[in-house]
Amino acid sequence: MLRYEVWAPSAAAVGLEVDGRRFDLAVDGGGWWTTDEIVPESGARYGFSVDGSDPLPDPRSPSQPDGVHAASEWVDNTAFAWTDHDWRGVPLAGAVLYELHVGTFTPGGTFDDAIAMLPYLRGLGADAVEVMPVASFPGERGWGYDGVGLFAPHAAYGGPDAMKRFVDACHDHGIGVVLDVVYNHLGPSGNYLGRFGPYFSERHHTNWGPAVNLDGPGSDEVRRFVVDNALMWLRDYHVDGLRLDAVHALVDDSAVHLLEQLADEVAALSSHVRRPLFLVAESDLNDPRFVRSHDAGGFELDASWADEWHHALRSVLTGDTSGYYADFGTLEHLAKALRQAWVYDGIWSEHRGRHHGRPPTGLSGSQFVVCTQNHDQVGNRAVGDRPSRNMSDGRLRIAAALLLTSPFTPMLFQGEEWGTTTPFQYFTDHDDPELGRAVSEGRRNEFSYFGWDPADVPDPQDRSTFERSKLDWSEFDDDIHRSMSDWYRELIGLRRAFPCLSDPRLDRIDVEVDADSRTLTVRRGDIDVLVNLGTGTHRFPTSGRLIAASDPAVVVRDGEAVVPLDAVALVHR
Known part of the structure; x- marks a missing residue:
């Protein structure tokens, strides 16, 4: 039976407001409050008041059409008319991924606009798109890593039904969908979880402040919140896999780590829907534990990002050894990355001032996702400049060849395949003036430390920063860009034609x-x-x-x- 309910274990009273009508909720022994006085209907706007507060968005809100501070909208996720009944999924092994940001992938910046580009991606040879976070975040534009409405697809992208149309269309074109999700923190604006219960804990701290409460009092329901969110994307939105942001910041001293629990429940769902579902970890720890089996003491995730492959390649091709590139720069570093993805496998890291990593012994190449570009490695540069701005055409083609003939799971970043010159810059749209100013000043100060003129660092809050980051598809009219695209298509075609090029066995390279x-x-x-x-x-x-x-x-x-x-x-x- 569908009903309004919310977990608020310490509250003395919880109320519900639905389209202007108020109801008092009753509590059970587990801290869940609910009512049978009203049955949810699609489109209803609602919120919960805690101990007399103004109505707050539902922590599990399925839609926030008016922004993260406004009322939630009830959505029946079983009502969408899916057409992908014959879709049998896409295995991660052997796949070519294509990372995109919904807001900048097309001029319109919506899920529906992205659908029009699916024939292009299929023709390129992409097996799955990896979509940057779409959980509701403050304002209209942003990278999505400051999401607060974790169950609600971002309204500016089109909301829940538009996302379902996008996934449905991807499957119709034979393309899988991997969604980037963030469970290690929530954004600073619109985060009301702490008003409802112990979602955060002072026992552990991360770069974003108090950690998500995964192992303290009340953590059973917090873990359920995270796992249920992951299962929702895979079940209700038919997503094929999840990329888990910064898993090293999921601090959990429990006997069963959250990631192990998540892997087990995703595996169970995969059995039920009869198609492969997978989890990819982002971590810079170079720790095989994330992907090792439970029997080997691991969490049994399916793959891990391996940014060191990128670092080793870029430092050789550009000569840049600044910042964390200081640990790279030689052909020997690159050769090691080409053999096993991780360069630092327990050896001394000058940049870190300590030994770092463990050997990837026994792992398969397909368990590493590698790239020549991604949102971080482009967007976290001062001006978000693409490799096309600091590499020759020849070296761009070399990078593509090494990527697409590797034993790893290759990932392209939107526009890379034609050598786009469009930057991908850091952009935000915080409606809180103080927060917006702090973000802008923080960005300038960060790069001023490295010698940049603050005037040359794009302001994240300025809409023009976002507009500059949109792909310029007219570049295809240029012979140089078209030729680069042909090179990528040729390499992907060869990867399909010759089994040895997609062979994930690391002892075969x-x-x-x-x-x-x-x-x-x-x-x-x-x-x-x-x-x-x-x-x-x-x-x-x-x-x-x-x-x-x-x-x-x-x-x-x-x-x-x-x-x-x-x-x-x-x-x-």
Whole structure:
């Protein structure tokens, strides 16, 4: 039976307001308050008052059409007319992911606008889109990592039904959907959870303040809140997988960690819906525990982001060794990343001033998600500049080749595939003037510390920062961008055609480095990937036929491949 209910274990009285009518709620022994006086109806606006407060949004609100501070809207998630009954999911192993931000992926910035681009993504070869967070957050525009209405798709993107239409259309085009979710903190504006119960605890602290209460008094219901949210996206919105933001900040001293509980319940749901559902962790700990099986002492998540792959590649291709790139920059670092994704596997990290990580022994390449760009690695730069602004066309193509011939799960970031010059900058829309000012000043001060002129750092609160970050699809009219897109399509096609290129077994990859000539030879089964980062044309001894090259001057003849500077060749032996 559908009914209004809310958990508020310490409250003396809880009221319900529905479309201007007020009701008193009764409490059970578990701190849940409810009433049978009114049955929820789709579209009803409602809120809960706690100990005489003004009505507050439902902590599990399914929709916030007027913003995170306004009334909740009741949504019957069983009422949508799905058409994806024949969808059998997409396994993570072997997939090519495509990360996008709904608000900047298209000019209109909505789920419905994104649907029009699905034929393009299918033609590119994307198996699944990874959608940045869509849980309701303050204002209209933002990255989504300050969400507060965790059960309510963001109204500016179109709300609940628009998201369902998007997922339904993705499945119709043979594309899976991975949703980025944030459980390690909530945003500072519109976060009313603490008014209802012990959702946060002073026992642990994170970069965002008191940690989510996963192991203290009242934590059983808080954990249920998180797990139920994850299951909702997978069950009610037919999402195929979740990317879990910054799992190292989920502080939990329980005997059964939240991530283990979540993995078990997602596996049970997967059995029920009869299609693969997966969980991907974001963490910079280089700790295999997140993906190891329960029997091996792990949490049994399906994969982990591996940003060190990006760092090792970018530092070599650009020469940038500032900040955390100080731990990278050599061809040997890059070779290690190409072999096992993590560079720091228990070795000394100069940047951290300590040893870092553990070896990924026994893991599969498909359990690592790697990229040449993502929202963090672009957007957390001072001006959000893309690699196309500081890499040559040749080196962009080398990066793509190393990504799409790797044994890992490759992920593209919107527009990367055509070498877009559109920046992806940090943008917000806080309606609290003080908070907005603090965010703007904090951003300027952060990069001033690294020598940037504050005037050159985009203001997150300025709408123009958001507008600049929207993809410019007209770039496709330029031959250079179209040619880059063709290169990505060719590489993805080869990954599909040759099993050795998607083989996730890490003992089946061999990488040779010549530091003097600055060349790399990556052997993937019977295909050699030959990379020249030196000072002139290089001749690689090889036999076989050329199947792809980033430069038309590449030739294979007389037992050698002639590869110009900043070019890559794929040779089938």
